[in-house]
Amino acid sequence: xxxxxxxxxxxxxxxxxxxxxxxxxxxxxxxxxxxxxxxxxxxxxxxxxxxxxxxxxxxxxxxxxxxxxxxxxxxxxxxxxxxxxxxxxxxxxxxxxxxxxxxxxxxxxxxxxxxxxxxxxxxxxxxxxxxxxxxxxxxxxxxxxxxxxxxxxxxxxxxxxxxxxxxxxxxxxxxxxxxxxxxxxxxxxxxxxxxxxxxxxxxxxxxxxxxxxxxxxxxxxxxxxxxxxxxxxxxxxxxxxxxxxxxxxxxxxxxxxxxxxxxxxxxxxxxxxxxxxxxxxxxxxxxxxxxxxxxxxxxxxxxxxxxxxxxxxxxxxxxxxxxxxxxxxxxxxxxxxxxxxxxxxxxxxxxxxxxxxxxxxxxxxxxxxxxxxxxxxxxxxxxxxxxxxxxxxxxxxxxxxxxxxxxxxxxxxxxxxxxxxxxxxxxxxxxxxxxxxxxxxxxxxxxxxxxxxxxxxxxxxxxxxxxxxxxxxxxxxxxxxxxxxxxxxxxxxxxxxxxxxxxxxxxxxxxxxxxxxxxxx
Numbered sequence: 245x246x247x248x249x250x251x252x253x254x255x256x257x258x259x260x261x262x263x264x265x266x267x268x269x270x271x272x273x274x275x276x277x278x279x280x281x282x283x284x285x286x287x288x289x290x291x292x293x294x295x296x297x298x299x300x301x302x303x304x305x306x307x308x309x310x311x312x313x314x315x316x317x318x319x320x321x322x323x324x325x326x327x328x329x330x331x332x333x334x335x336x337x338x339x340x341x342x343x344x345x346x347x348x349x350x351x352x353x354x355x356x357x358x359x360x361x362x363x364x365x366x367x368x369x370x371x372x373x374x375x376x377x378x379x380x381x382x383x384x385x386x387x388x389x390x391x392x393x394x395x396x397x398x399x400x401x402x403x404x405x406x407x408x409x410x411x412x413x414x415x416x417x418x419x420x421x422x423x424x425x426x427x428x429x430x431x432x433x434x435x436x437x438x439x440x441x442x443x444x445x446x447x448x449x450x451x452x453x454x455x456x457x458x459x460x461x462x463x464x465x466x467x468x469x470x471x472x473x474x475x476x477x478x479x480x481x482x483x484x485x486x487x488x489x490x491x492x493x494x495x496x497x498x499x500x501x502x503x504x505x506x507x508x509x510x511x512x513x514x515x516x517x518x519x520x521x522x523x524x525x526x527x528x529x530x531x532x533x534x535x536x537x538x539x540x541x542x543x544x545x546x547x548x549x550x551x552x553x554x555x556x557x558x559x560x561x562x563x564x565x566x567x568x569x570x571x572x573x574x575x576x577x578x579x580x581x582x583x584x585x586x587x588x589x590x591x592x593x594x595x596x597x598x599x600x601x602x603x604x605x606x607x608x609x610x611x612x613x614x615x616x617x618x619x620x621x622x623x624x625x626x627x628x629x630x631x632x633x634x635x636x637x638x639x640x641x642x643x644x645x646x647x648x649x650x651x652x653x654x655x656x657x658x659x660x661x662x663x664x665x666x667x668x669x670x671x672x673x674x675x676x677x678x679x680x681x682x683x684x685x686x687x688x689x690x691x692x693x694x695x696x697x698x699x700x701x702x703x704x705x706x707x708x709x710x711x712x713x714x715x716x717x718x719x720x721x722x723x724x725x726x727x728x729x730x731x732x733x734x735x736x737x738x739x740x741x742x743x744x745x746x747x748x749x750x751x752x753x754x755x756x757x758x759x760x761x762x763x764x765x
Contacts (some may be wrong), residue, residue, distance in 0.1 A: 249426075250426050250429060253415070253430045254430045254433040256415055257277075257430055257434055258434060258437055259409070260411045260412065261275070261434065261438075264277070264404065264407060264408050266439075268393050271438060272421075274434075274539055276354075276387060277434070278403075278431070278434060278435070278509065279386065279387040279407065279512070280385060280408055280409065280412055281412060281431060281516075281750075282340075282431075282516060283367075284338075284413070285419075285515075285516055286335065286367065287339075287342065288341070288418060289625055290305075290308065290327055290683065291305050291340060292328075292332065292420055293327055293331060294327065296336050297322075297326060297437050300322075303319075304401075305337055305520045306337050306343075307337075307353060308320055308337050310337060310338070310604070311338070320337075320536045320729035328370060329374075330374070332366075332376030332379060332515075332521035333367055333380055335367060336366075337542075338664040339366060341734075342359055344359065344440040345410055345413035347359070347408070348402070348410070349406050350362075354402070354725055355398075356402065356405070356406060356409075357658070359406065360654065361389050362700045364384040366504065367383075367584065368380050368382065368384065368571070375521070375522065376521040378525075379511055379748070380582075381513075383479055383503070383511060384508075385504075386635070387507050389401065389405065389644055399503060413466055416537065418735075427516060428516045428517035428518065429516075431454075431512075431516045432475065432482060435513070436452075436453065436482075437741065439617055439628035439638050448639060450480055451479065451482055452636060452637060452676070453482070453638075454676060454677035454681075454682060455548070455600060456482055456483050456486040456656070457486060458598075458630075458646065458677075459483060459487075459546045459646065459687065460483070460486040460489065460688060461490055462596065462628075462648055463544040463545070463595075463596045463597065464490040465689070467544075469492055469493045469494075470493070470494045470495065471494075471495050471543045471544050472494070472495060472496045472498060473488070473496075473497055473542065473545070473546070474498040474499065474540075474545045474546075474584055474587075474590060475498075476531040476545075476549070476758075477531060477548065477550065477583070478500065478510050478526065479510065479548070480509045481508055481510035481514055482545070482616040482664070483546045483547070484514070484524075485512060485513065485519075486545060488519075494524055496515065496525070497519060497525070498524070498540065498542060499523050499524075499525075499526045500529060500535070500536050501527075501528055501762065502528070504528060507526065507747070510526055511524075511526055513765050514526070514610075525537075525652070526688050528696075529694055530587060531586060532579060533555070534554050535566070537590065541590060541592040541593075541595070543572075543592050543594060544595060544596060544600075545587050545590060545595065546597070546598055547583060547587060547598075547599045549583040549599070549601075549663065550579075551642070552577070552578045552602055553578075553579045554576060554579065555578035556576065557575060558643075561573055564584050566585050566589040567585050570585065570615050571614065571616070571618070572611040574612060574613065574615065575610065578608075578612070578739050580612070583599065583603065584599060584601075584605075584647070585615065586742075587649075588619075588649060591649065591651055591719040593651050593652055595651070596648065596649070596650050597649045597650075598646055598647070598648050598649075599647050600644055600645070601645055601646075601722075602642055602643075602645075602713045603631075603642070603643055603647075603669050603715075604671055605647070606629065606645060606713070606714040607660050619649070620704075621704075621708070623706075624653065624656055625649045625650065625651060625653075626647065626648075626649055626657075626752070627647040627648040627649060627660065628646075629646075629647060629659065629660070629662070629716060630645060630646040630661075630685060631643065631661075631664055631665045632644045632645075632646065632664060632665065632677075633664065633666070634665070634675065635674060635675045636668065636675050636677065643665060648689070648716045649697055655701075657703060657704060659701075659707060659714075660688075660689065660692055660700075661699055661700045662688055662689065662720070663697075663717075663720040664677075664681065664714050665671050665716075666722070667684065668677055668681055674739070683741060697721065697722045698720065699720060702719045703760045738748065752764070
């Protein structure tokens with residue numbers, strides 16, 4: 245499927261979302277439209293899979309009567325066993341998306357809300373007691389078909405849902421014919437579109453694709469495969485999936501997310517991108533207070549944590565291996581460095597981590613200054629500091645930076661500073677990084693290039709002399725000298741202008757005298 249067709253699919257899905265949303269908030273309707281797209285994906289996936297298994301029998305999955313026909317029941321049982329093992333879930337033929345869509349849009353007996361709720365529960369329950377249980381548990385809990393947001397009466401709710409299913413049913417995802425990322429990318433596009441309309445809430449679950457590309461390319465530098473990638477604040481999972489695009493293969497994805505709804509979205513997003521359920525492990529919990537991958541180490545770590553979030557900073561954490569060696573905890577009012585410490589603890593010796601943070605982490609003092617100094621002077625883990633333009637994130641206009649850390653640095657004597665804050669394109673409500681801006685950052689990082697007014701390799705001594713303050717203007721001088729003004733030349737120009745004006749005034753006076761009118765001066 246070409247780029248043009250992919251764009252068409254994205255636009256079709258977004259048009260459906262816009263047409264059917266009505267008065268519902270974008271972030272509320274998001275859960276319904278994305279949930280139903282996911283349900284349709286699961287339906288098409290299992291139908292294709294079952295049809296392949298049934299090919300020798302000359303029968304299609306949709307022709308099976310798994311309720312009354314004994315022979316068909318045996319076939320269904322065999323397909324169920326296989327599909328749960330391979331796909332992680334099972335749907336009966338009469339539970340497929342297309343069946344529900346058709347029933348909801350018949351002239352009579354078209355009430356489907358109860359049946360639909362049961363189908364979504366059945367998908368989750370089909371995984372119970374199996375490896376995939378954690379990946380499907382409560383996955384559809386945000387699709388509340390009883391919510392008054394869908395309509396004041398049961399009939400109104402049913403009508404809206406039936407309409408959504410009808411429009412989606414008319415789009416053939418053609419899973420067998422497409423590159424595995426086509427539908428996943430369209431899904432990602434929808435998530436981004438909802439994020440751009442969700443204001444401040446968007447920062448909770450979505451990293452703009454341009455920023456994701458930078459982080460992903462940094463942590464995959466000089467690598468074609470990754471054993472593992474981890475995101476401790478994964479949101480919708482877009483960062484993890486972006487990393488996967490930069491290499492041939494990622495063996496395992498690990499992540500944690502605090503927000504329940506966003507956690508569900510991340511799991512759906514992974515499955516929609518055809519990441520097998522055995523390859524990802526996403527947990528729902530507070531990363532700083534209740535880490536879920538305690539003793540694991542990861543080859544690549546990426547994160548866009550909530551900026552300057554509050555956390556407990558409980559003294560008990562001083563006994564935690566993630567924080568104990570630093571001697572101080574990040575302040576309770578700003579958890580930025582707590583996330584850094586958490587990620588460094590999980591970073592493997594051959595790994596790279598890249599994290600997006602507010603500029604304050606570069607220069608704030610007290611405990612943060614102490615932690616910053618320890619990371620640079622005692623551990624020598626800081627590899628690069630990259631300043632990004634302001635107003636490129638949804639919901640906040642503050643300028644941000646990327647900190648890159650490695651435990652085994654190739655250039656252990658320098659820290660690379662990049663000031664990319666002036667390299668962007670301005671859009672109506674937001675700035676964005678162009679491909680050339682991204683390429684320039686990555687090339688500069690990978691080649692450790694020094695460029696006037698853009699990048700600088702700072703020695704450890706230089707950073708020490710700046711008292712471990714990493715504020716980028718201390719290292720990258722973006723000051724441009726103003727052009728020297730030749731006062732004599734300007735004076736001559738003024739005299740020439742004055743002479744021209746005198747000649748012009750005389751001409752005007754002459755014309756006025758001829759016309760018998762007063763001159764205007």
